[in-house]
Amino acid sequence: MSLGDTQRGRVSRRALLVILLLAFAVVAGWFWLNFTRFAVTPLRANASGESVDIGRGTSFKDIVHQLRAQGLTTFAPVYWRLLAEKMHVAGQLHAGEYAITPGITPTELLNAMAQGRVMQRNVTIVDGWTFRDVLQALAKADKLKHETAVLDDAAIMRRIGAPDEKPEGRFLPETYAYVKGDSDLDVLRRAHEAMNRTLAALWSQRDPGVPLATPYDALILASIVEKETGRADERPRVAGVFVRRLQKNMLLQTDPSVIYGMGSSYAGSIHKSDLTTDTPFNTYTRPGLPPTPIAMPGKPAIAAALHPAAGDELYFVARGNGTHAFASTLEEQNRNVACYQLKHCP
Template structure:
């Protein structure tokens, strides 16, 4: 009887151990499936444009706490720790702001953090904008530090490494990427360097015998061309008109320059009295180019100023449909003005 009892006891222990082993294996299998599913299941993103910002020196524990606090994840911190160890990124996560777009998984987020793929935003300087308009756009740019607020133009130029330069015209119209923590001065510094490089390159490729004494003269003329037309096919023709007028010592008589000189007094309409009121930018009363550019010219406008179309045209007038009528003589110009401006076509 004792031997049978001992056998029964051993069988019971074996059965219990088997049950425990099966429970352990089942639990481990469930845990592994759940953990694997966690790594590839999208985070809880409620809307587009969401982000998470990781400060310098933030511990991995605090990063996970932040993700859970923002409602992006309900997974246990252990899962995040094991995933980071499995991916070999624990301790290699970079500070910065990271995009949390719909569909992003924990694996993708940790990969972005390990590779420092911080969220980038864009701000665009538009062809033909004035420096005031550039500053206004930068002031509205999301997550960009506004270090130019309340700072005068001369100080801004000094801060970006261009002391003594006038800001107008000196920033290349283009789209610039930035990350949170960047300053508007950083954007201006890059845009200024881009314009300097572009202008220097195009100046060396200019057409011969232009009545332009410097790259700055080319920038001034390009800004006028930029403001006179947005049509690519007209830029070289309009540049040609102004080049020939400069060669012949004729007044440029360009309205955009007059308007720029009027400043805040311009209310949307230019009058005859404005054309006779002298300012440094009134090209009806002063010969040659105005003292500075009147806007930010894009690369196509600079190319047109340095490669003007050949011909005899000395005048042009807006047709009212975005195009211009060109003329070789004043009589022809007067007929075009009567037709397109006064609507007295013959």
Template sequence: MNRGGRQGGRVAWRVLLWILLLAVVGAAGWTWRDFSRFSVTPLHVSSASESIDIGRGTSFKDVVHQLRSQGLSTSSPLYWRLLAERMQVAGRLHAGEYAITPGITPQQLLANMAQGKVLQRDVTIVDGWTFHDVLQALAKADKLKHETAGLDEAAIMRKIGAPGEKAEGRFLPETYAYVKGDGDLDILRRAHEAMDKTLATSWAQRAPDLPLTTPYQALILASIIEKETGRADERARVAGVFVRRLQKNMLLQTDPTVIYGMGSSYAGTIHKSDLTTDTPYNTYTRPGLPPTPIAMPGKPAIEAALHPASGDALYFVSRGDGTHIFASTLEEQNRHVACYQLKHCQ
């Protein structure tokens, strides 16, 4: 009887051990499936502009704490640790700001941090902007250090390694990427170098017999073309008019230079008295090119200045719809002005 009881007890223990083993295996399996699901399940992102900023020396534990405190994750810190160990990135996370985009998973985020794929932002210098416009855009750029605040133009140019240069026209219109910690002087330095390279390349390939003796003169002319027309099909024709007027020692008589010379007194309308008021930029009163560019010319305007269209046109006037009509004689020009500006078409 005792032997049977002992045998029954051993059976009961075996059954209990099996039950416990199955429970452990089941729990482990459930945990593994839950962990695997966690690694590929998108984080809780409430807007498209979410990010996490990891400072230098931040521990992995603090990174996870920050994710949880920002409401991006409610998963166990153990899961984050296991995932980092499995990916072999626990000790290789780079400091910086990282985008938390809709749909990003813990696995993707850790991979980005391990590869240092920090969040990049963009700032655009627009064709035709003045240096003042550029500084205003940089001042509004998010997470960009504003190092130019309180500096005058001369100091800014010294800071970027271009002492003595006038700033107007010297920065290539393009979109520039930056990361948190970069400064506006970094953007200006890159844009200045880009313009130098672009201008040097274009100057080396310029058309022959141009009335331009330096790349800077080409930059000045390109800035005028930039302000006169935004149409790709007209830039070279406008350039041709100005080049022929320079060759014939005619006044350029271009309104954008007059407006630039008026500075803050320009209120949106140019009057006849403005055309006769002399300034260094008034091309109705002074021959040749103005002393500096009047805006930031884009690559197409630079190309047009150095490859003007052939022809005999010496004048052009706006039709009022964004296009221009060209003329080779003053009589023809006067008819166009009467028609398109004064609305006295015959």
């Protein structure tokens, strides 16, 4: 081989090397641009959002496979692995259910998994609900374990650590967050603890003249106030009426308590015969407070029971528009009843 042939061979090899390096640079550049785009490209979530449920012990490879199987991403697993390594989270992803909200990117999802920011759902206990209402709401709560379905009231209270208590009125109306794996007993336990804290705090600040012997008495009175009115401006006045009736040894004569005592026989209306049929909750036939609360009172109703409005009002009647007419004498009450209930206004 001549010297010229040798030089031409070296030039060819150099040219080939340059071409290969350029090709590699182009491929690497394309891959990096594609990877960069992948990291910030939103996943294919539905408009209403969905979730991905990662079980304990699931490998990183299986997590990516699950995302691809759900149609949330079409990018190759190598992109996910590279991103996880770049973020230093590849071995730190937590099990749980994660929200795939519209617009969430792979970077945001991996960050959420690394921090264990699992998806939360909410269930609300509404002011004035009975314990039956609470159980029905919990039974409909999505992804919540339903353990109370096979338990009676006494067993439920034992399971939440309150074995000597009746459940009515014992759970604070509030919105409670939960995650997949929680049970209805978990929610009830938290609501019970929240009510205990709230009641203790408000009881310690009660008006000294309130004729209530225990915090439980306050809970019972508050539940009556809760069922009688939903208006913030009326709660202290309604509480004041019942407090004065207790002080004067008058019957409370509150219809919601009678209705509660009727149980399943209540069909939407109350009759005179119901008012004379004795039950432990009939405040037309029995003096004092009923034996238990008749609903779940909210914090404002409890505060009203412990800080009733001063005055001499002993009666009230519904006007039919969500408000009540208050009276200090029976004569005035009879006029209000004739006007607002019988529509015989002067």
